Amino acid sequence: MEKDVLNVENLNVIFGKKRILKNINFSIKEKEITVILGQSGCGKSSLLKSLNRIIEEEGGKIEGNIIIDGINFNDIPLQSLRTKIGLVFQNPTIFPFSIEKNLTYALKYHNNYDNKEIEKRKIELLKQTKLYDEVKDNLHMFAGKLSGGQKQRLSIARCLSVKPKIILLDEPCSALDVKNTMFIEEMLKELKDKYTIVIVTHNLAQAKRIGDNIIFMDNGEIIEIGKSEEFFNSPKKTLSKEYIQYMGT
Numbered sequence: 001m002e003k004d005v006l007n008v009e010n011l012n013v014i015f016g017k018k019r020i021l022k023n024i025n026f027s028i029k030e031k032e033i034t035v036i037l038g039q040s041g042c043g044k045s046s047l048l049k050s051l052n053r054i055i056e057e058e059g060g061k062i063e064g065n066i067i068i069d070g071i072n073f074n075d076i077p078l079q080s081l082r083t084k085i086g087l088v089f090q091n092p093t094i095f096p097f098s099i100e101k102n103l104t105y106a107l108k109y110h111n112n113y114d115n116k117e118i119e120k121r122k123i124e125l126l127k128q129t130k131l132y133d134e135v136k137d138n139l140h141m142f143a144g145k146l147s148g149g150q151k152q153r154l155s156i157a158r159c160l161s162v163k164p165k166i167i168l169l170d171e172p173c174s175a176l177d178v179k180n181t182m183f184i185e186e187m188l189k190e191l192k193d194k195y196t197i198v199i200v201t202h203n204l205a206q207a208k209r210i211g212d213n214i215i216f217m218d219n220g221e222i223i224e225i226g227k228s229e230e231f232f233n234s235p236k237k238t239l240s241k242e243y244i245q246y247m248g249t
């Protein structure tokens with residue numbers, strides 16, 4: 001049995017007078033893929049952004065406890081928290097540099113690697129994100145010239161470069177074609193050996209293919225949480241049933 005890597009206890013997030021996350025409680029085990037589902041505006045992105053405290057930079061107030069690897073997040077310095085929990089946004093975030101520099105920048109900045117190690121890690125990241133064959137002869141190309149799917153995989157590679165404990169992905173495939181979506185799903189299944197993954201998607205077929213656990217949210221609350229097969233085969237709550245039926249798989 002793997003151990004808990006994340007415990008969220010009575011999490012509330014408030015903007016001004018509006019509570020957008022209400023009494024959220026869940027735990028995540030190491031090396032599992034957890035999928036967050038729910039209608040637009042229910043708080044999925046806000047939940048991810050709370051876990052690495054980016055929501056506070058947007059003016060949100062966090063109440064409750066988030067415990068990572070047994071340590072309360074209030075006791076973890078911000079930079080270290082963001083190294084432990086990497087967030088990949090829906091729109092790929094790449095630097096206006098070459099492909100190579102996008103990878104090595106984070107490696108040089110966050111790790112004390114020497115040049116030989118940086119080279120080795122760079123190749124490993126490209127292979128992990130299935131970019132290697134596509135870009136190995138063009139590493140000095142401006143990363144802005146990559147396709148959307150390649151940019152998304154590069155931004156995942158950048159996130160992985162600091163070896164986070166938990167990777168959060170917010171709708172990483174929403175703008176991608178089938179080929180890039182399959183690349184990302186295959187990659188996530190492989191990364192599961194080493195990382196704990198939380199992914200938001202509106203694609204139920206994708207959730208079924210890759211998810212070990214489902215968190216289903218509505219209006220800032222968790223409605224149902226459980227193993228993926230159970231959620232899809234025998235949802236317990238009316239809202240979950242309606243959601244599965246409406247989103248249709």
Ligand SMILES: Nc1ncnc2c1ncn2[C@@H]1O[C@H](COP(=O)(O)OP(=O)(O)OP(=O)(O)O)[C@@H](O)[C@H]1O
Nearest residue numbers: 015020038039040041042043044045046047058059
């Ligand atoms: N910076 C902010 N200030 C005020 N309210 C916010 C802020 N960010 C999010 N909210 C509110 O929090 C609620 C949840 O938004 P969130 O973006 O987390 O939803 P979501 O489930 O990710 O939706 P989608 O599926 O469309 O991405 C919404 O009502 C939104 O208006």
Ligand SMILES: [Mg+2]
Nearest residue numbers: 044045046170
């Ligand atoms: Mg969102």
